[in-house]
Amino acid sequence: MRHEIYLDNAATTPVHPDVAQAVMECMLHDFGNPSSLHRMGLRAEKKLKEARERIASALGVDPEGVFFTSGGTEANNLAIIGTALARKREGRHCITTQVEHPSVLNTFKYLEKEGWEVTYLPVNRDGVVSPDDVRRAIRPDTVLVSIMHVNNEIGSIQPIQEIGRLLKAQGNSPVFHVDAVQSFGKLDIKPVQWGIDLLSISGHKIHAPKGIGALYIRKGVKIHPLQWGGGQEKGVRSGTENMPGIVGFGEAVRWLEEEVDRGYLYRLKGILVAELTERVPWAVINGPPPEEGAPHILSVSFPGIRGEVMLHALEERGVYVGTGSACSSRRGHMSHVLEAIDTKKDVAQGAIRLSLSYLNTEDEMRQAARIIEQCVKELEGFVRR
Amino acid sequence: MERVALLRYGEIHLKGLNRPYFERALYNNIVKALEPYEGITVRKAEGRYYVENIGDDPRVFDSIAKVFGIISFSPALKVEKDVAAIQKAAEVLLREAMEAQAATQKETFTFKVESRRSDKSFYLNSMELSRKVGGYLLRRIPNLKVDVHNPMMTVNVEVREWAYVYCQIIPGAGGMPVGTNGKAVLLLSGGIDSPVAGWMIAKRGVEITAVHYHSFPYTSERSKEKVIDLCRILSQYCGEIKLLVVPFTRIQQELYQKCPHNMLTILMRRFMMRIAEVVAHKEDAKALVTGESLGQVASQTIESLCATNDAVSMPVFRPLIGMDKIEIMDLARRIGTYETSILPYEDCCTVFVPKHPVTRPKLEKVREAEKLVEGDKLIEEAVANIEVLNIKG
Numbered sequence: 001m002r003h004e005i006y007l008d009n010a011a012t013t014p015v016h017p018d019v020a021q022a023v024m025e026c027m028l029h030d031f032g033n034p035s036s037l038h039r040m041g042l043r044a045e046k047k048l049k050e051a052r053e054r055i056a057s058a059l060g061v062d063p064e065g066v067f068f069t070s071g072g073t074e075a076n077n078l079a080i081i082g083t084a085l086a087r088k089r090e091g092r093h094c095i096t097t098q099v100e101h102p103s104v105l106n107t108f109k110y111l112e113k114e115g116w117e118v119t120y121l122p123v124n125r126d127g128v129v130s131p132d133d134v135r136r137a138i139r140p141d142t143v144l145v146s147i148m149h150v151n152n153e154i155g156s157i158q159p160i161q162e163i164g165r166l167l168k169a170q171g172n173s174p175v176f177h178v179d180a181v182q183s184f185g186k187l188d189i190k191p192v193q194w195g196i197d198l199l200s201i202s203g204h205k206i207h208a209p210k211g212i213g214a215l216y217i218r219k220g221v222k223i224h225p226l227q228w229g230g231g232q233e234k235g236v237r238s239g240t241e242n243m244p245g246i247v248g249f250g251e252a253v254r255w256l257e258e259e260v261d262r263g264y265l266y267r268l269k270g271i272l273v274a275e276l277t278e279r280v281p282w283a284v285i286n287g288p289p290p291e292e293g294a295p296h297i298l299s300v301s302f303p304g305i306r307g308e309v310m311l312h313a314l315e316e317r318g319v320y321v322g323t324g325s326a327c328s329s330r331r332g333h334m335s336h337v338l339e340a341i342d343t344k345k346d347v348a349q350g351a352i353r354l355s356l357s358y359l360n361t362e363d364e365m366r367q368a369a370r371i372i373e374q375c376v377k378e379l380e381g382f383v384r385r
Numbered sequence: 386m387e388r389v390a391l392l393r394y395g396e397i398h399l400k401g402l403n404r405p406y407f408e409r410a411l412y413n414n415i416v417k418a419l420e421p422y423e424g425i426t427v428r429k430a431e432g433r434y435y436v437e438n439i440g441d442d443p444r445v446f447d448s449i450a451k452v453f454g455i456i457s458f459s460p461a462l463k464v465e466k467d468v469a470a471i472q473k474a475a476e477v478l479l480r481e482a483m484e485a486q487a488a489t490q491k492e493t494f495t496f497k498v499e500s501r502r503s504d505k506s507f508y509l510n511s512m513e514l515s516r517k518v519g520g521y522l523l524r525r526i527p528n529l530k531v532d533v534h535n536p537m538m539t540v541n542v543e544v545r546e547w548a549y550v551y552c553q554i555i556p557g558a559g560g561m562p563v564g565t566n567g568k569a570v571l572l573l574s575g576g577i578d579s580p581v582a583g584w585m586i587a588k589r590g591v592e593i594t595a596v597h598y599h600s601f602p603y604t605s606e607r608s609k610e611k612v613i614d615l616c617r618i619l620s621q622y623c624g625e626i627k628l629l630v631v632p633f634t635r636i637q638q639e640l641y642q643k644c645p646h647n648m649l650t651i652l653m654r655r656f657m658m659r660i661a662e663v664v665a666h667k668e669d670a671k672a673l674v675t676g677e678s679l680g681q682v683a684s685q686t687i688e689s690l691c692a693t694n695d696a697v698s699m700p701v702f703r704p705l706i707g708m709d710k711i712e713i714m715d716l717a718r719r720i721g722t723y724e725t726s727i728l729p730y731e732d733c734c735t736v737f738v739p740k741h742p743v744t745r746p747k748l749e750k751v752r753e754a755e756k757l758v759e760g761d762k763l764i765e766e767a768v769a770n771i772e773v774l775n776i777k778g
Contacts, residue, residue, distance in 0.1 A: 312602030382641055382737075 004318040005364045005371075009205070010152050010182060010297050010355035011322050015248070016207035022251040023209060023244045034241055035230065044243055051250025058184075058253050059199070061191055061216055067233045068246055071213035072181040073103040075200035076146075078215050078226055078237065079177040080107045083144045083198070084116060085224035087175070091141030092116045095174070097129045097158075098340040099151050104179055105336075108146075126288040127156030127341045131163050138167075142174045149189065150182040153337040153353060154287025155297030157187070164195030175221060181205055181213075185256045186265060186296055197221045203245060207357070208252035212245030260358050265295035268356050268365050272298065275369035280376050284347050286338060296357065301343075301350040302376050304383035310352050313375040319368050322353040386474055387463045390436040390449060391549060395456035395559070411454040411562040417624055418452045419445065430545070431503070437463070446555070451622045453588050455557030459541070461549045466507060468514070472521040474550040475540050479522055482538050482552045495532035496522070502544035518542060559588065563623050566590030568670040569702065570661050573597050573628070575612045578676030578705055580619055580722040581713055585704035586674045587623040594668050595619075595626055596661050598633035603737070613776060614725050621778040622720070627668075630772040631660055636763050637737045643757040646739045650684045651746050652755055653737070655696035656764065662697040663768055673697065678705045678713065683742040692751045 006014065015023075026047065032040030034048045049063070056063040069075045084094070096108055098120045108118045119137045123129050129147060138145075145167060147158050160178055167176050177198040180189055185206040191199050198221065203212035217223055217236070229238030273290045276283055286299035302310060307323040314321055338348040354368070394411060412429055419425045419436065422445055428435045439445055439460075449458050462474040475498070483494055498515040509517065518540065523529050543549045571583040573595040587593050597612045609630060616626045633656075640652050661673050677685050677693075684693070694701055705713055717723035 308605070309602050312605055315606075316602060382638060 002318050003367075004320070005360070005368050006320050007354045007356065007360070007364075007368060008320045008322045009357035009360075010353060012204045012210065013207045013357050014359065015209055016252060016255055016359070018255055019208055019248045019251045023248040026244045026247040030247075031243070034243070035232070044241075047243065047247050047250075048241055051246045051253075054250045054253045054257075055201075055214060058257055059189060059191055059201075059216060060193075062219065065216050065219060067215045067217055067236050068241060068249075069213045069215055069237055070211055070242070071204070072101075072179070072200050072202035073213075075181075075202070075213045075215040076101070076103040076177075076179055077107050078223065079198040079200060080104065080111070080144065080146055081226055082223035082236075083175045083177065083221075084111055086222040087143040091139075091143045091172070093119070093139050093142045094144040094146065095119045095121065095134065095137045095142060096146045097121045097123060097148070099123050099127055099129075099153075099156070099337045100146070100148050101152055101179060101181070104146055104148065123156070123340050125341055126292070127151055127154045127337065128288065129158055129163075131159055131166055134163050135166050138170055138174065140172060142172065144175045144177060146177040146179065148179040148182070150180075150187065150294040150297070151287070151337060152182050152297070153335060154299045154341065155182075155293035156288045157183075157292070157294055160196070161190075161194045168195045182294065182297070185253070186262075186294060191216055191218065198223075203249040203252060206252050206256060207359070208248040209245055212242055212249045214249070256358075264358055265356055266291070268360055268362060269295055269298060271362055272354065272356070272365040272369060275366055276300065276372060279369055279373040283376075284350075286343060286347070286351055287341060296355050298354045298356075299338075299351055300354065301347045301352070302380075303344075303346045303350045305376065305379045306349050307351045309379060310350070310372075310375060313379060314352075314371065317371050317375065319371050322355065323351060386470070386477070387437065388439045388441075389461050389463045389549070390439060390446065390458055391461045391543075391551060392434040392436065392449065392455050392458045392557070394433070394454050407454075407562055407565050410565045411452075414454065414562050414564070414624065415449070415452055418448045418621075422448075435463075448621070449557070450555065451558055452562075453558050453560040453590065453622060454562035456559055457554050457557050459551040459554050461551035463547050463549055466504065466544055466548045468509065468517055471514070471542055471548050471550060472518055474548075475518050475522055475542065476525050478550055478552045479526065479538065479540055483526075486537070493528050493530050494526075494538070495530050495536045496538045496540060497531055497533045497536040498522070498540045498542065500542040500544070504544050504546070507544045514542060514544070558622065561588070561590030563587055563590055564592050566592075567672075568592040568594060568668065569672040569674050570665040570668065570670045571595045571674040572657055572661055572676075573612055573615065574676070575608055575615065575726065576676070577710075577717050577723065577726040578678060578681075578713055580615045580676075580726060581717050581720065582674050582676040582702075582704050583619055584622060584716075584720050584722075586702055587619070591672075593619070593623050593626055593674070594629065594664070594670055596629045596631055596657075596664055598657055598660075599630050600634045600637055600737075601632075603634065603637070611725060611728055613774065615722055616774075616776040617778050618720070618722050618725065620776055625775055625777045628774045628776050629664055630774065631664075631767050632770045632772075633657075633767065636758075636767060639758045639763060641737055644754045647741055647743045648746060648751060648754050649737055649739045650742050651689055651692050651751055654684055654689075654693045655751070655755060656760070658693055658696045658701070659760070660764055660767055662699050663764060664771075665699060672700045672702050674702045674704070676705055676713075677703045678708055678710070681710060683744045686744050688745040689743075692746045692748050695748055695752070 030043050032044035034045040052063045052066050056066050112118050121129050121133050149160055175197045178196050179200045181202045184201040197218045199216040201214050204210040225236050232238050284301040311323055334348045415427050424438050426437045464470040464474045498519040500511040500514040541551050569591050571593050573579045583593050616628050620626045636656050
C-alpha cells in the first residue's frame, strides 16, 4: 500500500493506539456509571478522577476546576453564554477578536441578537491582536474577554499572558476566556500564572477520540449552566459522563506529558518550510513567520492555483491537507481569518493549511514537500490567465 | 377488515393490443417499488391493481406515489360483501378522515356516499347501498349532514370480488411505466436542472442511464457522491439507474491549452455530448437527455444549443427547454432533488469557465476550434476509463 501522509491535524488527529486501547478497556470492562453506588460505579468514578487529575496537572490547575464537555465547541459555548448569563446584571459588553473559531464568533453573534454588545478586535498582518487594543476596548460594563490562544487557520499565537495581566489590573476585572483548543498539548499554557479564568480544550486535536473536551473554570468564577439534569460536573454540565472519551482524553494527555518531546513539532515545521520554500520559491506563507507561529500549523498559498484543487490533487497522491478557506467559488466567501490579515484574493483562494502532529515524521515532511512541488508543477499550466 | 391500496392507471388504457405488455411492466414496477416492505402483495384486477397486506407503515403510500403509470390511488378497507361490514368500514374511515381534518365535534361535517358495483349479483343496487351506508353513518357519528352536491368528504363503496371502502383519491405520479418506451442517456451534472429533465423523460416510460463528467481534482469526490445521491432519489421513480462516471479532466486541460478560451464552455459541452452518444450506442439507448433551458446561460442561447447539437446525430431531448428557472426549481422541490442539487460541491472549479464566453458562437468557428485537439483519441481514452455504478433508491 502507498504510504499516506496526514497533514490535517488541526482538523482532527488519529487516535493514538495507547488511547484506543484505554478507550476499549473502558467500554468493555470498566463500563460503569460513575454515579452508581456499586463497585462498578466506584471503579468508573476512580477512572474519572484519574483523568481529571491528569488534565488538571497538565494545565497546572486544581482538578476541581476541570469540567468535561462534549468538545471544544461546547466548552466555548458554555464559557461565553454561561458567563453572559451569570453576569448579565453587571454589564452586557464583551470583547473578542475577528479571527476566532466559528464556535466563538457565532456564539457572540447569538448574544448580540439577545441584546449584548460585542467588540471584535482587529489583528495585524501576522494575525496577532494588540494588548493595547484590548485595553482600549474595555468599558465599565465589559464582563467577558474571549481570545483564542492559537489560530486554527494560520497558527498565529496571541499574547495571552500580557492580556491576562492587563485585565487583572482593571477595576471591574472582566472574565478572561481563552480558546486553547489548538494550543493545548503543543504550547505551554499556565492559566493560573497568566490570569485566565476560563479555558477551552478538546480531545480529538491531541489524539483522543472526538466528542470529548473540557472547560477549565477558575475557582470563584460564576458560570450559568446550559443544560440541566442529574447534576454531574457539579451541576455545571449535567449528563452521564462520557467515560470512554474522558478516559481516552486522560490517556492522550498522559502520553503527551510523559512520552513526547515538545520541541519535535517545531523541528518538523522547520524542515517542511525549508524544503517547501526551496522547491517552490513563489509560495506565499500566510500569517506569522513560521518560527513565530504555532509549531503545528502552516498556511501556504500558491497564488492562481485554487486551494481546493490543490487539496484534491494532493489527496490523489496520498497527502491530506486542509484549505485555508472553505469553498469559495462564489465571490465574497473568503475565509474570515485571511480577510482579517488583509490577504489578497488570489492568495486567499490559493491557501492550503498543513498541520502536523507528533505522529508525523521528518521524512514525511520531505516527501510532502516533494509531492506538493509535483502538484504545483502540474497545475501551474492551468492557472487562470 | 383489511388495509389495502387501490391503484388506478390511466394512459395505458389507450394502447390497444399492447395493453397486456404495459400492464405487466407496470405490475413489475409496482412490485419493485414495494420490495422494501415485507409481506406486501400486489394483485392485478380488472382496470386496477390492489396492494394488500399493507400494515401500518405510511411510507408505503409515498412509494406508490412515485411509480410512473399510476394515475391515482386510494388507501382503502377491504371487507366481506356484507352490508354490516361495509357500514363498519365506512365509519372507521370517515372518523379517521374527520380526525385528520381536525373537524371538531361541534361543527357540522358534510359527506355523501357513492357506491358502484361490478358484481351485479349483490343484493342491493348502488342507490340502495349508498342509502344504507349513509343512514348508518348518520346514526353513528354526531353532527354529520349529507350534502350530495358539495360534500367535505365522499365515502366510496365498490362492490367487486370483495367490497372496498375509501374516502381519499390521491394523485399518482402519472405518465407511463418506466421501461415501456426504450432507453435514453441523461447528462447528469449535479445541478438543479438535469435531474428534473431525467425525471420528466422517465415519466414518459423511458429507462434512464446517467452519465456524469468528473474533473478530479478540479471537482471533488464529494461532488461525485452528490450525483450518486441524486441518482438514488431519481431511482425511487425510475428504478435502478446505471450511472457512468466519465473522467473529464484530461479533455478540459487539453481544450484549455489548445483552444480559444471564449469557446471553452461550448467545446466542453460538445465533448460531453459526443461521449454521451458513444455511451448511448453501447448501451443501446436511442436518445440523449439534457437539462438545457433556452436562454438560461450563455451556453444555452439558441446559437449555443445549435453548436452543441451539431456534435451528435442522435436525437437530443430537452424537456426543460421552455421552462423558467423558477418552474424548474419548483418541480425539483416536488420530486425531492432540490435540496441535494443546491449543495455547494458542484462548480467548485472556475478555472475552466471563460471570463467572457461567446453567447452567439459561429458553428464554423466552433468546428474549427475543436480540430485543435485530438478529439477522437481523447474520447476513446475517456470512455475506456468510465466507472460504472448501479444505483438503487
